[in-house]
Amino acid sequence: xxxxxxxxxxxxxxxxxxxxxxxxxxxxxxxxxxxxxxxxxxxxxxxxxxxxxxxxxxxxxxxxxxxxxxxxxxxxxxxxxxxxxxxxxxxxxxxxxxxxxxxxxxxxxxxxxxxxxxxxxxxxxxxxxxxxxxxxxxxxxxxxxxxxxxxxxxxxxxxxxxxxxxxxxxxxxxxxxxxxxxxxxxxxxxxxxxxxxxxxxxxxxxxxxxxxxxxxxxxxxxxxxxxxxxxxxxxxxxxxxxxxxxxxxxxx
Amino acid sequence: xxxxxxxxxxxxxxxxxxxxxxxxxxxxxxxxxxxxxxxxxxxxxxxxxxxxxxxxxxxxxxxxxxxxxxxxxxxxxxxxxxxxxxxxxxxxxxxxxxxxxxxxxxxxxxxxxxxxxxxxxxxxxxxxxxxxxxxxxxxxxxxxxxxxxxxxxxxxxxxxxxxxxxxxxxxxxxxxxxxxxxxxxxxxxxxxxxxxxxxxxxxxxxxxxxxxxxxxxxxxxxxxxxxxxxxxxxxxxxxxxxxxxxxxxxxxxxxxxxxxxxxxxxxxxxxxxxxxxxxxxxxxxxxxxxxxxxxxxxxxxxxxxxxxxxxxxxxxxxxxxxxxxxxxxxxxxxxxxxxxxx
Numbered sequence: 001x002x003x004x005x006x007x008x009x010x011x012x013x014x015x016x017x018x019x020x021x022x023x024x025x026x027x028x029x030x031x032x033x034x035x036x037x038x039x040x041x042x043x044x045x046x047x048x049x050x051x052x053x054x055x056x057x058x059x060x061x062x063x064x065x066x067x068x069x070x071x072x073x074x075x076x077x078x079x080x081x082x083x084x085x086x087x088x089x090x091x092x093x094x095x096x097x098x099x100x101x102x103x104x105x106x107x108x109x110x111x112x113x114x115x116x117x118x119x120x121x122x123x124x125x126x127x128x129x130x131x132x133x134x135x136x137x138x139x140x141x142x143x144x145x146x147x148x149x150x151x152x153x154x155x156x157x158x159x160x161x162x163x164x165x166x167x168x169x170x171x172x173x174x175x176x177x178x179x180x181x182x183x184x185x186x187x188x189x190x191x192x193x194x195x196x197x198x199x200x201x202x203x204x205x206x207x208x209x210x211x212x213x214x215x216x217x218x219x220x221x222x223x224x225x226x227x228x229x230x231x232x233x234x235x236x237x238x239x240x241x242x243x244x245x246x247x248x249x250x251x252x
Numbered sequence: 253x254x255x256x257x258x259x260x261x262x263x264x265x266x267x268x269x270x271x272x273x274x275x276x277x278x279x280x281x282x283x284x285x286x287x288x289x290x291x292x293x294x295x296x297x298x299x300x301x302x303x304x305x306x307x308x309x310x311x312x313x314x315x316x317x318x319x320x321x322x323x324x325x326x327x328x329x330x331x332x333x334x335x336x337x338x339x340x341x342x343x344x345x346x347x348x349x350x351x352x353x354x355x356x357x358x359x360x361x362x363x364x365x366x367x368x369x370x371x372x373x374x375x376x377x378x379x380x381x382x383x384x385x386x387x388x389x390x391x392x393x394x395x396x397x398x399x400x401x402x403x404x405x406x407x408x409x410x411x412x413x414x415x416x417x418x419x420x421x422x423x424x425x426x427x428x429x430x431x432x433x434x435x436x437x438x439x440x441x442x443x444x445x446x447x448x449x450x451x452x453x454x455x456x457x458x459x460x461x462x463x464x465x466x467x468x469x470x471x472x473x474x475x476x477x478x479x480x481x482x483x484x485x486x487x488x489x490x491x492x493x494x495x496x497x498x499x500x501x502x503x504x505x506x507x508x509x510x511x512x513x514x515x516x517x518x519x520x521x522x523x524x525x526x527x528x529x530x531x532x533x534x535x536x537x538x539x540x541x542x543x544x545x546x547x548x549x550x551x552x553x554x555x556x557x558x559x560x561x562x563x564x565x566x567x568x569x570x571x572x573x574x575x576x577x578x579x580x581x582x583x584x585x586x587x588x589x590x591x592x593x594x
Contacts, residue, residue, distance in 0.1 A: 053473065079475035091473070093466035104463050107456045108474040113481065119454040126456075166474065 004067070006031040006169050006202055007052070007083065012061035014047055014226075021047040023226035024061070031169050031202035034193060036217035038207065038237075040247055043223040045206045046088075049172045053085045054078050066169065080111070082169035088178055088206075090159035094148040098139055098158060101147060103130040105165035130165075137161040137191060153180045153188070160192055170202035177212060185209065189216050214238065222247055281443055288435055294427065298503075299547065301435050303540045304442045305500035310523040310535030311445060312492025317521075318529040318573075319453060320485040321465030323377070326384030327520050329368060329391050330361045330490040332512030334497030336395070337361070339409050339507055340402060350414035350421075350437065354498050361494020362487045364391075369486030373479045385514055395509035408508035411501050438499050442536075445492060450532065452488070461485050493520070522560070526567055528575020537577040 005028035014022040022044040029035055039045050050056040052063060054075040063071045065083055073081075093101050106126045107113060121127065134140045137157055142150060147158065156179065163171055176192060177185040193216055196203045207213050213220060213234075220237040222230040224246045230237045237243055288297040313327045337357040341347050347356065372383045398405035413422035413429065421433055452458055463471040464478055464485075472478050501507055510516065519542065527538020545563060549556035571579040 074477075075472050076475050076477050079473055085473060087470075087473075091467050091470040093463055093470065095466055096462060100459065100462075104459055105474050107459065108463075108471075108476055111475070112456045113460040113476055114484075115456040117451045117455050119451065120456055120459050121454075123456070162470075162474070 005029055005064075006066060008064040009048075009052065010062040010064065012048070012051055012063065013059045014044075014051055014056060015059045020226055022051060025223070025226070025228055027221055027228065027231060029170060029202055029204060031200060033218040034196065034203040034205070034216055036205055036207055036213040036220045036234075037223065038210070038213055038220060038243075038247055039223035039229070042225075044226040045223055046174060047226075048223065049085065049174060049204070049206065052172060053083065079166060079168075082167070083172075084163045084166050084168035084170070085172040086160045086163040086174065086176065088174040090152075090155040092147050092155060092158055092162065095146065097144050097146055098150070099130060099134065099143040101158060101162060102133055102139075102165060103127070105162040106130050106133070109166045133161060133165050136195060137164075153184050156180055157188060157191065160188075164195055164199070164201070167199065168201055170204065171196070173203060173205040175206055175208065177207070177209065185212060186215075277446075281439070284439055285436065288432060297435050299543065301438050301503055302500070303543045304438045305496050305503060306520075306523060306543060307496075307536040307539040308442055308445050308499065309493045309496030309520055310527065310539045311449060312489050312494075312496060313520045314524045314529055314535045315449070315453070315461070315485055315489040315492065317524055318531075318534075319458060319461040319465060320482060322482070322485075323381045323521070324384040324486075324489075325381045325514065325517050325521065326368060326386075326388030327489075327493050328512050328514065328516035329384075329388035330365055330493040331497035331500075331516060331520065332391065332395070332509070333361045333364045333490075334358070334494030335501035335507050335511050336403065337494070338498045338501040339411055342412055342414060343409070344402075348412070348415045349418075350416045350502070353414055354441070354495060357498035358491045358495050361497070362491040364494075365487045365490020366483060368490070369483040372486075373482050385517065388512065388517060389514060392509055392512040392514075395512050403509065406509060408506055411505045411507060414502060434503065438503070441495065441499055445495070446533075446536070449492070453532065457484075522564060526564055526575055528571070528573060528578040530573035531575065531578045531581070534575045534577040538575060541576055 007029040008027075010026050011024045012022055012026070013020070013024050025044075025048060037045050037048070047056065051058055054073065058071055061071070062069055065078070065081060070078055070081070070083070093104065096104070100120075103120060103126055106129050107120070107123075110126070112126070131140070134143055137160075139154070139158060139161060142154060147155060150158070156176070160173065160176060173192070177188050180188055189212055193203065195201075217234055219233055220230070221228060222237055222240075222243045229246060230240050230243050232240075284300070287300065309327075309331055312330070313324070316322050316324050334357045337360040338353055341353050341356050347353060368384060368387050371387060372380055375383050395403040396405055403409065415422060416433075421429060424433065453461075460471070460476055460481055463474070463476060464481055468478055497511065523538035523542045524535045525538065526541050527536065528534030542560075545560060546556060549559040553559065567575060574582065
């Protein structure tokens with residue numbers, strides 16, 4: 001494991017009025033591990049990831065990324081530094097083809113959004129990189145399809161692939177297999193984790209499916225009522241009495 | 253996949269001529285360029301100049317609606333700014349060269365676009381439409397009340413004829429000036445706008461605007477400063493619309509505040525919708541369709557507003573964002589397919 005955490009939260013807190021959704025969470029993440037986040041509904045998992053990505057402002061606490069305080073940094077600037085997320089409900093560009101969707105990510109990573117006059121299909125650097133990425137995620141057959149007609153599983157993979165195209169240091173996945181048929185779940189997770197290991201991207205994933213958590217995590221963070229219940233390797237967390245009491249038996 | 257990468261450097265003339273769309277564009281341009289000399293029809297030439305000014309404006313408008321996905325009801329502000337800039341720059345500042353005046357009009361319109369853009373950038377949909385409408389009406393009131401003594405209120409101001417690179421075109425007889433010279437200036441401006449926007453909207457910049465239209469959340473989480481790009485698109489849009497207004501000001505020769513009014517914004521929206529906001533050439537076709545329809549309806553009935561409304565209703569209901577132009581394209585494709593099957 002790397003010596004320095006790539007991402008660190010210190011006493012992160014989020015209030016919605018009188019409700020405390022995230023209540024002082026301090027966790028460290030490294031760029032060479034896969035961390036599963038578990039917890040019953042309302043435990044603050046999604047809120048916690050929204051705080052990290054900047055979708056919600058912090059009430060209190062600090063977020064350190066790559067040694068720097070990013071607590072007040074704008075969303076797009078966090079992305080540019082290498083802190084990237086994917087979405088539970090695929091967020092892709094509907095009236096565009098799969099190819100364009102992917103190329104949009106590639107061009108944005110290179111921060112070439114302000115380039116005028118060169119038509120995108122003639123920009124050989126981003127075109128060949130887009131083709132390579134589509135192949136890596138087995139999407140090349142759909143390259144010219146408009147995304148609105150794609151099956152849900154393909155949209156889900158595209159959503160994750162578009163985040164990978166940003167070459168992040170660490171990536172947050174909000175239920176990467178939700179809505180994916182049970183037989184394809186493992187294939188989707190295989191594709192994601194292989195790509196992450198290959199490109200040395202740290203993964204944080206929220207998941208309800210305990211099988212997937214057990215199979216793919218290096219470490220588990222269990223949240224309960226906005227607090228960290230357990231933060232340890234898979235076996236330790238799965239065998240913890242508290243985790244069993246609050247989460248596993250709760251029928252998540 | 254290799255078809256995605258046509259080499260750009262060594263495209264020969266023969267290959268260019270094989271590109272049917274480009275060839276069609278050149279043919280249309282040549283026909284339009286020769287039209288006044290061939291027909292000597294003053295009415296038609298004036299009508300075409302009028303249409304082309306609005307075609308530029310409608311294309312500019314569609315950058316914001318069709319590409320960035322924001323419905324502005326305040327584009328009269330940019331059209332009117334372009335017009336008033338022409339008058340003020342020529343009358344008050346004393347710059348009379350046509351090209352210089354047009355460039356200044358675009359810059360001033362772009363500035364107004366930047367200001368309105370910054371003020372509206374955080375709003376969406378109906379709030380954006382209302383806020384742009386309100387800000388444009390503010391300019392309208394300023395012009396009507398003649399604040400600062402610049403606009404002469406509802407009486408309006410006359411536009412003097414500009415010079416052209418030191419050539420005293422203002423001394424040409426009216427027929428030759430408007431039908432020969434000025435018609436071609438507007439035609440070249442329209443062609444330049446089309447070529448420029450064709451490339452800009454296909455570039456990474458254009459793709460970024462589409463990303464914002466399709467999914468703002470995703471664009472932001474892809475590292476795009478969404479608000480900044482929305483302002484950029486407003487500036488670009490305002491500049492093009494301002495050019496349309498500036499060209500139109502010289503054509504009609506007299507400016508009143510009504511060109512800043514919300515009905516003007518409505519007409520620009522109408523043109524874009526009629527031609528098809530989801531297509532590149534739709535606004536050009538829409539401008540032509542709108543103005544021709546208006547002329548036609550006016551000559552038959554005093555209820556021309558009703559006729560126009562009915563046509564727009566039918567077009568939007570049946571063809572949606574494709575408009576007349578998109579509908580025509582689909583029709584041609586289907587006919588070609590059928591011919592291919594036989």
